[in-house]
Amino acid sequence: MIxxxxxxxxxxxxxxxxxxxxxxxxxxxxxxxxxRCYAQAILDSGLPADQHVVVSGIGCSGRVAGYMNIDxxxxxxxxxxxxxxxxxxxxxxxxxxxxxxxxxxAAIGGNHLIxxxxxxxxxxxxxxxxxxxxxxxxxxxxxxxxxxxxxxxPYGNPELPFNLPYLLAAAGANFVARWTTIxxxxxRDDILYAFTRPGFTFIExxxxxPVGFGKSNNIDDGLEEMELYRQRCVLVQxxxxxxxxxxxxxxxxxxxxxxxxxxxxxxxxxAIRVVTS
Amino acid sequence: xxxxxxxxxxxxMNGDEACAEGALAAGCSFFGGYPITPSxxxxxxxxxxxxxxxxxxxxxxxxxxxxxxxxxxxxxxSRSMTATSGPGLSLxxxxxxxxxxxxxxCVVVDVQRGSPSTGLPTMPGQSDVMQARWGSHxxxxxxxxxxxxxxxxxxxxxxxxxxxxxxxxxxVMLCDxxxxxxxxxxxxxxxxxxxxxxxKKPKKSNNGRYDPFKVLDPDLVPPMxxxxxxxxxHFTGLTHDEHGYPDMSAETHHELVTRLVNKINHNTEQLIxxxxxxxxxxxxxxxxxxxxxxxxxxxxxEAREEGIPAGLLRLISIWPFxxxxxxxxxxxxxxxxxxxxxxxxxxxxxxxxxxxxxQGIYHAGGEMIPPDTILEAIRxxxx
Numbered sequence: 328m329i330x331x332x333x334x335x336x337x338x339x340x341x342x343x344x345x346x347x348x349x350x351x352x353x354x355x356x357x358x359x360x361x362x363r364c365y366a367q368a369i370l371d372s373g374l375p376a377d378q379h380v381v382v383s384g385i386g387c388s389g390r391v392a393g394y395m396n397i398d399x400x401x402x403x404x405x406x407x408x409x410x411x412x413x414x415x416x417x418x419x420x421x422x423x424x425x426x427x428x429x430x431x432x433a434a435i436g437g438n439h440l441i442x443x444x445x446x447x448x449x450x451x452x453x454x455x456x457x458x459x460x461x462x463x464x465x466x467x468x469x470x471x472x473x474x475x476x477x478x479x480x481p482y483g484n485p486e487l488p489f490n491l492p493y494l495l496a497a498a499g500a501n502f503v504a505r506w507t508t509i510x511x512x513x514x515r516d517d518i519l520y521a522f523t524r525p526g527f528t529f530i531e532x533x534x535x536x537p538v539g540f541g542k543s544n545n546i547d548d549g550l551e552e553m554e555l556y557r558q559r560c561v562l563v564q565x566x567x568x569x570x571x572x573x574x575x576x577x578x579x580x581x582x583x584x585x586x587x588x589x590x591x592x593x594x595x596x597x598a599i600r601v602v603t604s
Numbered sequence: 605x606x607x608x609x610x611x612x613x614x615x616x617m618n619g620d621e622a623c624a625e626g627a628l629a630a631g632c633s634f635f636g637g638y639p640i641t642p643s644x645x646x647x648x649x650x651x652x653x654x655x656x657x658x659x660x661x662x663x664x665x666x667x668x669x670x671x672x673x674x675x676x677x678x679x680x681x682s683r684s685m686t687a688t689s690g691p692g693l694s695l696x697x698x699x700x701x702x703x704x705x706x707x708x709x710c711v712v713v714d715v716q717r718g719s720p721s722t723g724l725p726t727m728p729g730q731s732d733v734m735q736a737r738w739g740s741h742x743x744x745x746x747x748x749x750x751x752x753x754x755x756x757x758x759x760x761x762x763x764x765x766x767x768x769x770x771x772x773x774x775x776v777m778l779c780d781x782x783x784x785x786x787x788x789x790x791x792x793x794x795x796x797x798x799x800x801x802x803x804k805k806p807k808k809s810n811n812g813r814y815d816p817f818k819v820l821d822p823d824l825v826p827p828m829x830x831x832x833x834x835x836x837x838h839f840t841g842l843t844h845d846e847h848g849y850p851d852m853s854a855e856t857h858h859e860l861v862t863r864l865v866n867k868i869n870h871n872t873e874q875l876i877x878x879x880x881x882x883x884x885x886x887x888x889x890x891x892x893x894x895x896x897x898x899x900x901x902x903x904x905x906e907a908r909e910e911g912i913p914a915g916l917l918r919l920i921s922i923w924p925f926x927x928x929x930x931x932x933x934x935x936x937x938x939x940x941x942x943x944x945x946x947x948x949x950x951x952x953x954x955x956x957x958x959x960x961x962x963q964g965i966y967h968a969g970g971e972m973i974p975p976d977t978i979l980e981a982i983r984x985x986x987x
Binding site for chain 1: 608633634636655656658660661662664665666668669670672673674675676677678679680681682684698699701702706831832833834835836837838839840841842849850
């Protein structure tokens with residue numbers, strides 16, 4: 328047998344719970360890429376790891392909380408954001424990040440998503456958008472393109488999807504960006520940037536889900552979907568795009584606009600303090 | 605700023621406001637809620653009071669979010685509370701289950717109104733008794749207290765926070781619209797006379813690995829680690845092992861759920877509160893709680909004046925159910941009358957324990973059961 332020497336230490340060992348590996352994600356899944364970017368951003372933030380908190384909801388992306396070696400909370404479906412709001416307001420010094428999926432955040436948690444953005448609570452959201460409910464086996468969700476197939480839309484999805492950057496910018500988030508899993512540097516950089524921005528931040532990352540979404544939609548594997556991103560992504564410089572421009576349809580030869588869509592200074596939420604005489 | 609936290613002295617206020625003052629006196633530093641009659645005065649009072657003492661008040665977008673927010677705040681170390689009524693409690697049950705599973709202390713105040721559905725928003729009810737007990741999915745035990753006066757709205761809110769922290773459990777305050785809205789005298793004691801039971805704190809382990817769900821004491825309650833204390837905790841609603849990590853084995857699941865249930869069931873002596881009036885020689889025992897106990901007390905007093913050997917057992921705690929007490933009572937008392945503003949929720953519990961029928965005085969809600977109705981039932985039983 329050929330001796331393979333494995334590295335004893337990895338720079339991210341301090342941030343990731345190595346004792347929980349292997350993870351549950353399928354081959355070709357994009358969530359691990361985004362988690363790695365988040366871990367790198369924590370390491371690079373200069374803030375001690377015990378000052379970072381991650382909150383997740385339910386679903387494949389919701390499992391990230393269980394793999395991060397920081398204070399981590401794996402909560403109920405859709406409720407990660409209000410749980411995180413409670414943490415943040417109770418201990419404002421904690422860098423509080425919600426890491427979850429598109430179904431968790433935009434469907435069952437959709438009301439909390441827009442209200443947290445409206446309040447502009449100082450919470451960061453990282454949303455892995457893989458266009459479907461992966462954990463339950465490929466059902467259509469609030470981000471599934473119209474016409475795409477899922478196990479609950481065998482004849483094609485009759486609904487129009489949310490386009491999340493547009494929604495979040497309209498709801499009031501201070502910072503809104505969209506990247507894909509081929510943009511690892513930009514993801515890490517924007518998570519790091521989100522850490523420095525007061526108020527609500529939202530980073531959407533388009534990610535392959537070959538088992539849940541790909542197999543129903545003629546995308547053979549994760550690499551093929553990554554190649555689609557590479558071919559079609561168009562970087563937006565000024566964020567000035569309309570709603571239809573932001574729509575994504577992996578089955579059509581249309582551009583996928585990526586970049587920063589909001590970066591502004593609306594006042595962040597602060598608990599009221601009254602001094603009585 | 606913090607000297608405004610406990611308003612020591614004599615006051616004249618309604619039960620909802622007294623509950624809010626009780627929360628502050630207990631050290632509550634986070635309230636997340638959503639307006640709903642007849643509990644809204646709690647939120648309104650805290651919205652005015654909490655910013656004075658550096659505590660956080662936030663009105664959330666719904667009851668789902670309110671419940672999630674108070675769990676987050678508690679996980680970060682705050683004593684936290686929400687207040688609602690039946691329709692809101694229905695939405696909070698999802699994360700009430702999470703509070704049970706994650707063992708996150710919190711207080712949920714339910715000022716009951718006529719139900720089901722929208723029911724009678726401005727009128728009293730006591731029909732959330734079983735919802736509080738069984739509403740979230742799965743096997744679990746709940747602790748619930750039922751105040752009958754403005755003073756008890758204050759006192760039991762403090763007890764609710766203490767029990768929540770001591771046993772790492774959600775505690776429900778099963779109030780009703782009458783007690784929430786009536787105005788009575790309230791006496792707030794000096795701060796140093798208010799008993800506070802703190803959360804168990806962990807001893808930092810040497811190897812940096814700490815098991816947040818490992819039970820070290822016979823009371824089955826593990827110490828509580830908060831976000832930002834460098835324990836690198838993981839809390840999950842999935843079945844988890846002592847380290848907090850998901851463990852999808854039937855053995856771990858059975859062990860965990862059994863411990864969570866026994867954590868309450870093995871400590872019932874510390875949790876149960878009841879009060880007796882003329883009970884020692886009573887042949888006819890009236891059981892009541894909340895505002896209905898006020899009518900029952902008068903009915904029993906008048907029955908005694910007529911020479912009828914009647915007594916009153918007032919349930920201050922509703923859950924856990926005082927089974928031992930009822931087993932004794934079932935042997936001693938000839939007749940047990942249960943008066944409640946629902947169609948027999950606690951009566952069925954009593955019957956389950958004593959093994960024979962209870963005479964029920966039921967009303968679906970909307971108005972208090974008058975003393976005369978209870979007195980009439982006592983007279984009939986005495987014949």
